[in-house]
Amino acid sequence: MISLIGPDLAAYVDAHTTAESPLFARLRAETQTGLAMPQMQVGHVEGALLRILVAVSRARDVLEIGTFSGYSALAMASALPDDGKLVTCDIDPVATAVARRYFAESGHGHKIDLRLAPALDTLAELAAEGRRFDLVFIDADKPNYVNYWNAALPLVPVGGLVVADNTLWSGKVVAPKEASDRAIVAFNTHVAADPRVEHVLLSVRDGVMLARKLRD
Numbered sequence: 001m002i003s004l005i006g007p008d009l010a011a012y013v014d015a016h017t018t019a020e021s022p023l024f025a026r027l028r029a030e031t032q033t034g035l036a037m038p039q040m041q042v043g044h045v046e047g048a049l050l051r052i053l054v055a056v057s058r059a060r061d062v063l064e065i066g067t068f069s070g071y072s073a074l075a076m077a078s079a080l081p082d083d084g085k086l087v088t089c090d091i092d093p094v095a096t097a098v099a100r101r102y103f104a105e106s107g108h109g110h111k112i113d114l115r116l117a118p119a120l121d122t123l124a125e126l127a128a129e130g131r132r133f134d135l136v137f138i139d140a141d142k143p144n145y146v147n148y149w150n151a152a153l154p155l156v157p158v159g160g161l162v163v164a165d166n167t168l169w170s171g172k173v174v175a176p177k178e179a180s181d182r183a184i185v186a187f188n189t190h191v192a193a194d195p196r197v198e199h200v201l202l203s204v205r206d207g208v209m210l211a212r213k214l215r216d
């Protein structure tokens with residue numbers, strides 16, 4: 001589990017967050033044992049944050065960039081109304097096969113449109129389709145974060161939210177050394193300079209950038 005806080009405090013946060021349902025616990029366990037890089041999964045606490053953000057924003061259309069085994073997609077889809085829609089993008093057929101099974105079992109699968117293609121291609125398709133999204137969750141390859149932001153923000157109405165994961169990058173943003181560190185720093189700098197949004201960088205799990213669109 002990625003955490004910026006010590007194990008005792010992380011366990012306390014976990015214990016004081018609404019418990020995950022048995023389905024989510026199973027998805028987490030299967031991801032841990034069956035997939036490479038299971039730490040990519042947002043997990044219990046950030047999943048709860050995403051679910052609450054979808055609920056309080058009364059989002060009806062959500063876009064996720066980075067499905068993996070489906071934890072965050074399912075957390076957000078569970079907070080959508082029955083006719084709400086979540087488009088989620090990934091390029092990994094193995095991890096998304098796990099996601100598809102849990103989507104189907106969850107009772108929320110009818111809300112989820114999984115697109116297996118590079119996310120920038122899917123973003124171009126969605127723009128051509130005239131789609132709009134009340135909330136966008138960015139959680140895929142870090143070098144493309146700025147590109148995802150630039151492509152996604154025009155699809156968000158004023159008042160909508162963009163949420164980006166791993167934006168503290170295990171704390172490496174403070175003294176970046178590697179290309180991936182610099183990609184996250186570049187993203188945070190880019191968001192901070194964008195006059196279309198107000199934003200807050202939350203120290204939840206590995207860092208969550210939360211931005212609200214103020215103007216087109």
Ligand SMILES: C[S@@+](CC[C@H](N)C(=O)[O-])C[C@H]1O[C@@H](n2cnc3c(N)ncnc32)[C@H](O)[C@@H]1O
Nearest residue numbers: 040041042066068072090091092118119140141
């Ligand atoms: C951090 S994981 C997503 C975790 C997921 N949100 C969850 O909570 O389980 C990042 C995902 O981005 C996907 N990815 C990487 N490059 C991509 C690209 N160019 N287009 C779409 N997805 C991509 C990876 O295959 C991986 O599954």
